[in-house]
Amino acid sequence: MKKKDTKKPTKKLSKKDRRKKIETKLEAALADLKKEYPEKKFKHLVKKASKLFDAMPVVAPKKTKKAKPKKVKKVEAPTEANPTQAS
Numbered sequence: 001m002k003k004k005d006t007k008k009p010t011k012k013l014s015k016k017d018r019r020k021k022i023e024t025k026l027e028a029a030l031a032d033l034k035k036e037y038p039e040k041k042f043k044h045l046v047k048k049a050s051k052l053f054d055a056m057p058v059v060a061p062k063k064t065k066k067a068k069p070k071k072v073k074k075v076e077a078p079t080e081a082n083p084t085q086a087s
Helices: 015-029 039-053
Strands: none
Touching (some): 015 039
16 A cells, blocks of 8 residues: 655745745855945845745635525415405
8 A cells, every 4th residue: 555645734934934034045145245245234135135036925815605595585476366355
């Protein structure tokens, strides 16, 4: 018998956590440019770039509404007046 892959769903990261991850990767990739800019400016530029790279918006899952059964209106055929009834 083959074992099924039982991968747990990955935890969704918040917008802030995703940006922090991107910032750390950019800082590592641009380590040689870090010497050319002052520390504060470099951090600002990396933060700005991380916002541009973070294109995946955080969207809350849509709540599903339970469908209510529609009430069926009963249409009655018009009844003829009894001949015993006087109008």
